[in-house]
Amino acid sequence: MANASENRSYEERWRQAFEQAEMPPSPNVWKNIDQQLTAQEGGKYKRGFFFYRAVAAGLLLCIAGLGWYTITRSDNANTLTDQQQVGTEQADQIAANRESQLDKPALSTDSDEGSTVTEQSRALATKEQGITEKAEVQNRTSNLSQNTPDEDQSSATLQQPKVNDFSEANQKVLANSSIPILDNEDTAQQPGSVATRQPPSKTLIIPDEEVSLGSSSTPAHHHQIGGVASLPPDVLELLPPTWTENVEKLYLVPQYRSETKQDKEKKGAQFFAGLAMAPSLFDPNFQPQGAPASSLESFDVLGVDNFSASPPSLLANRGTEDYSYNSTSIEEAGLENSASLSFSYGVDIGFTLGKHWSIESGLDFQNFRTETSTPYTVVDVQSGERYPLVPANAVANQATSANVTPIGLPSEVNNQFQFISVPLQIAYNVQVNRFVFSLSPGVAANLFLENRISSDQFASDEIGRGSNSPFNSQYVSGLISGGVFYQLIEHYSLSLTPSYYFALTNLTNDTADFSSQPQTFGLKLGFRYTFE
Amino acid sequence: MQDEQALVARCIKGERSAQQQLYEEYARQMMVVSMRYCKSREDAEDVLQEAFVKVFNSLEKFRSESSIKYWIKRIVINTALNHHRKKVYLYPHLDIEEVHHIGDEDVEISNYNYRDLLSILQTLPQGCQVIFNLYAIEGYKHKEIADMLNISEGTSKSQYARARSLIKDLITETGEVKHG
Numbered sequence: 218m219a220n221a222s223e224n225r226s227y228e229e230r231w232r233q234a235f236e237q238a239e240m241p242p243s244p245n246v247w248k249n250i251d252q253q254l255t256a257q258e259g260g261k262y263k264r265g266f267f268f269y270r271a272v273a274a275g276l277l278l279c280i281a282g283l284g285w286y287t288i289t290r291s292d293n294a295n296t297l298t299d300q301q302q303v304g305t306e307q308a309d310q311i312a313a314n315r316e317s318q319l320d321k322p323a324l325s326t327d328s329d330e331g332s333t334v335t336e337q338s339r340a341l342a343t344k345e346q347g348i349t350e351k352a353e354v355q356n357r358t359s360n361l362s363q364n365t366p367d368e369d370q371s372s373a374t375l376q377q378p379k380v381n382d383f384s385e386a387n388q389k390v391l392a393n394s395s396i397p398i399l400d401n402e403d404t405a406q407q408p409g410s411v412a413t414r415q416p417p418s419k420t421l422i423i424p425d426e427e428v429s430l431g432s433s434s435t436p437a438h439h440h441q442i443g444g445v446a447s448l449p450p451d452v453l454e455l456l457p458p459t460w461t462e463n464v465e466k467l468y469l470v471p472q473y474r475s476e477t478k479q480d481k482e483k484k485g486a487q488f489f490a491g492l493a494m495a496p497s498l499f500d501p502n503f504q505p506q507g508a509p510a511s512s513l514e515s516f517d518v519l520g521v522d523n524f525s526a527s528p529p530s531l532l533a534n535r536g537t538e539d540y541s542y543n544s545t546s547i548e549e550a551g552l553e554n555s556a557s558l559s560f561s562y563g564v565d566i567g568f569t570l571g572k573h574w575s576i577e578s579g580l581d582f583q584n585f586r587t588e589t590s591t592p593y594t595v596v597d598v599q600s601g602e603r604y605p606l607v608p609a610n611a612v613a614n615q616a617t618s619a620n621v622t623p624i625g626l627p628s629e630v631n632n633q634f635q636f637i638s639v640p641l642q643i644a645y646n647v648q649v650n651r652f653v654f655s656l657s658p659g660v661a662a663n664l665f666l667e668n669r670i671s672s673d674q675f676a677s678d679e680i681g682r683g684s685n686s687p688f689n690s691q692y693v694s695g696l697i698s699g700g701v702f703y704q705l706i707e708h709y710s711l712s713l714t715p716s717y718y719f720a721l722t723n724l725t726n727d728t729a730d731f732s733s734q735p736q737t738f739g740l741k742l743g744f745r746y747t748f749e
Numbered sequence: 750m751q752d753e754q755a756l757v758a759r760c761i762k763g764e765r766s767a768q769q770q771l772y773e774e775y776a777r778q779m780m781v782v783s784m785r786y787c788k789s790r791e792d793a794e795d796v797l798q799e800a801f802v803k804v805f806n807s808l809e810k811f812r813s814e815s816s817i818k819y820w821i822k823r824i825v826i827n828t829a830l831n832h833h834r835k836k837v838y839l840y841p842h843l844d845i846e847e848v849h850h851i852g853d854e855d856v857e858i859s860n861y862n863y864r865d866l867l868s869i870l871q872t873l874p875q876g877c878q879v880i881f882n883l884y885a886i887e888g889y890k891h892k893e894i895a896d897m898l899n900i901s902e903g904t905s906k907s908q909y910a911r912a913r914s915l916i917k918d919l920i921t922e923t924g925e926v927k928h929g
Contacts (some may be wrong), residue, residue, distance in 0.1 A: 228884070228886070230859060231866070231885045231886050232885070232888070234858065235781060235785065235863050239778055239780070240777060240781045240783060240784060240792075241776075241777050241780065241798055242776050242794055243794055245771060246794050246797055247772055247776070249771075250768075250772065250797050250798055250801050250805075253798070253802050254802065254805060254821070256804075265910050289794070369834075415828070448816075596899055613827065622896055622898075623896060624897075
């Protein structure tokens, strides 16, 4: 006893010797601390900005795409204007030719009427953008062209069409027209050829500004510019004279011009595929199972509950013989994870089922990061490596009181989870102009790849799939996503789709004394190509 | 106490002036602590720097139940231990029997100021230095030290005994020098 007391006094003397000791550190120490703190603050900013940069990059991509599309469209419009100008000039030429050809007493009109035709041709060529230039053929039925002198006025406007009037130049212009509908493969006919092949009496374009059908039974929508009236071959013969009096121009156009939205809707399933990346927040949602134990001494391979034992309060326990582990919240032992910005990448595929519905699937690689802290480390008995101890690596490392060491200050731990996910969704889509709004519930099969546990102070531990792993090789989650697609150009769309995944089955298996039902929120940015 | 809490609160907000104030308040004392665990001033300053960065990053976790001085001191000690942790694993240790053959006698240290004692501590082998500090000056038990350093309790005891023996030799030598 005396020896122990003597020893204590020896140690007490040492303690007293250093009790009030002070020694100024170099001024550089504070400078370095200041720099390090500043760098960390910058790093936080950087991490925050990374997400915003990703969003900004997506927006820039959208804007660039829109700009490109607008410029392309503008070029097309300019081309059409040029073509219209050519058409107008040619219309003038045609009109001039007609004037000379109509210079016969029986069929002639006065020069004023001839000029009216020319002016109207010019005016129409200007007004009917994208329509008249494709069918700048002024057809006049042979029936009408052979009118009696009583019908001079109408015959002046409904003369026998001259095939030669449709000059080669004009045909070229029409054939090269860049209006999409003319490129439709369903209509492999060129406008010019159609105009010359089709019976002239079958298809008429009747500009409403220049034509009044009066009491005709033709449906009202045929009055619109570009509307097509399919009339029987002999209809003009049956029309009363008043009808023909008001008809000033009749245009022959290919039948495919009447292809409308209804026809498009009748098209079969459309397949689509795309690429996407999603900034995500992942919560493994670890939950304890069973009541927490109160002593580190009960640490065993099944004992995640042991994580509830706090590290010994080292200074507070000075002089006491026994450990007094305080039972603290389990959050201190790595169960509570805070989500860090993570990313997933993948491909999407799917096909439409009618106007509004589509089936979608894909393949995503998910690399999720979370952060937690632990007051323990565990030493691998074989390699001697020291790892931060969290519930996930307790089983694999056979954590017991023999190889678990408390550390005074909880260590920050990066918890990284990797999955391959295969979603299957049914989507309801609503199209508004170029935008498609989508709502798509579904399920996803998630294949667990790896859980990497690392910290700055200790070695990194990797938990894979296998008998020692507390994780199932896969789990199923429900998901719901809704988003918006913007059609940049034909076939190509940009997408912005927030999604929420929630576990339907447990990620952890029976060997784990904790449960995990992960949740993920992601904001998927991508583009999609639709196959015709 | 309220001033200290207010200072801590400002530090948590990230006010650099408050952080500097807290640093200047405790840096001189913590420098000595760090020096006791390190072999050189440079090492000690590295540990001190790392420790204070941890302090500022972890201040949100500080609970006012204990003194902030002891909280910071714990961080400095842990940082120093982590700094040398791998070396600690490799400590050669003596058998328990061997322990009984040394350290039976102590030397008087009251004639020495803390700088002299610091120099003596820094000449000890790393393992002995750490364990002597933890046991004799910080007041930990051998079992606590064993758990902290992931060594056996026997190793802790033997290292401590060896430290005392070496200190005795060093003091005897320096005493002879001192007293001519």
